[in-house]
Amino acid sequence: MSEIVLDGVTKVFDDGYEAVKDLNLDIADGEFVILVGPSGCGKSTALRMIAGLEDISAGELKIDDEVVNDRSPKDRDIAMVFQNYALYPHMTVRENMGFALSLAGVDKAEIDRKVEEAAATLDLTQHLDRKPANLSGGQRQRVAMGRAIVRDPKVFLMDEPLSNLDAKLRVQMRTEVARLQSDLGTTMIYVTHDQTEAMTLGDRVAVMRAGVLQQVGSPEELYTKPRNLFVAGFIGSPAMNFMPAEVVDGKIKLPLGEVDPSQVDGLDAPPSGKVVAGIRPENFEDAAIVQDSVKTERGLTFEAEIDLVESLGSDLYAYFHIESEGVQSDQLADLVGERLAETGAAGLREGEEQIVARLEPTSKVRRRQTAELWADTRKLHLFDPESGERL
């Protein structure tokens, strides 16, 4: 049916800025693929090139084995939902949804039937004769989706469709989108900057940074085996903790203690020299809760002074700091803004690095007390400090 192939697709703007660099991506028929990355990473440009709203500077875009580089948007049989919805304000909801069909010369009875069918799916039936100005944000969003689905296109393109909704509605619409896609079985490409959205929605997620595709894979794959520091830091909330480490005498020396490389899962070859170690918040635990047999088998038990405890009921986040020079990496520098906003890692002194641990809610750790924590070293991620690549 409709397979999309991006082969070395590149976008260079008139001012010389390279927004997308040599993007290779195969999207199978019926697949739900997410393009995710921080703002300015080229994900929207990539989507707009697929839509035909931006010229492709180099490379080939194929839909169903046909090169469509030079086809105008109307000849590509795609439907797009814009971030700001872009509803036609002078038309009613019914006219908005039927516009594409009426342009295509479909007869009126057929348009009405399809529009009403789509409206029923999206719970818009009673709003069909209203104008967009009289609808709420969520309703407008659904009209934008309805406009796409009445057409029964080869591909749905979604450009951050949920980013203008409030948090609660966003979660609700997220499930809606997922349900819609699986019901329709149409290929969908979805752009977002929100890694939670990416992880929960997609069959496959493509992470982009500065115009370059970093990694494509299932959400689980990205989470458990991030290919580089950027993906590791971007995927997951709270973000992965990074710390510098060094391999001395066959042991990995972390600021928290020493780890034998044989304990670490999925390590291809024993590392050497300086490395960057990453560990996710949930791979820490209150040592008092971990069974002794587990503690002796693997892991690292250490003492830390807890700076702050956040209890969310189901989880408990403990913040502590380690003595460390910090990790210098361009890939992480791109994420610093977002991480700061997330973890509130302000007020740290020079040479200290904040670490977040997610503990069982039954944990007894308290603020400004020294607690004994345990880290599951099987889940340690090691990266090359120069290239940022996973070891």
Add this chain to the structure above:
Amino acid sequence: MKVGAREYSLWTIAIALVLIFALVPVLWLLSISLKPPSEITDQRLIPSSISFDNYKSLFEGGWSGPFLRPLINSIAIALITTVVAIFLASFTAYAIARLEFPGKRLILAGALAIAMFPPISTVGPLFDMWRAIGIYDTYLGLIIPYLTFSLPLAVYVLVAFFREIPWDLEQAAQVDGATPWQAFRKVIMPLAAPGIFTAAILVFIFCWNDFVYAISLTSSDNSRTVPAALAFFTGESTFTEPTGSIAAAAIVVTIPIIVFVLIFQRRIVSGLTAGAVKG
């Protein structure tokens, strides 16, 4: 927003003053036009007796009379100019608002410069040129200079309106399968309607009111418009001033303008693009 009662009453007074200032001369004109010739100089605002003789005399003689032909000329020339100007200006403005092309700034600057140009300085050369090429005293001879001055105005107004329309709407139309022309006609034009009507009113009024070109580039009722024709009015006899008929003519020529504005004003509703996009 809460407006204080004091502020509100001050505004009311100010607006009333402006209205009086603007409307009293019109009232005076109306009063003169309704007076019989013998009472025109009686200095009363409210005529002691009302006569429609001045209006009747305007249309006496019908087609060959002093007023009907110029009135038709005025309407035709202003309407043709408005239609042509809006048609051309909407394409120009759309291109300027949407596209990046070399010379864009030059076009805008040039348009502004032309709009600023004093008409009187072009009248002499135009008079000679039009006579040489044979369009002196024709509709075309007036329409061309009117277009020259009204196009920049219309382009400026429309560029401002087109810039307000979110570009995403046009792209949405393209993705929905519209050709550029369909996107323009079915999405952009309806949304730019307030701008188009604003520009149309301005162009129409400009053409309707022009005197300099009308008096200089016409010589007969073939193409003479009302403002110029008024200057040729004669009194009942050699010794009477045609004040009454001029006043009546002035009242009559304001009627098309009022009708035109009333029709189009209903279209100038702001906030037409509300609900298109969010954010």
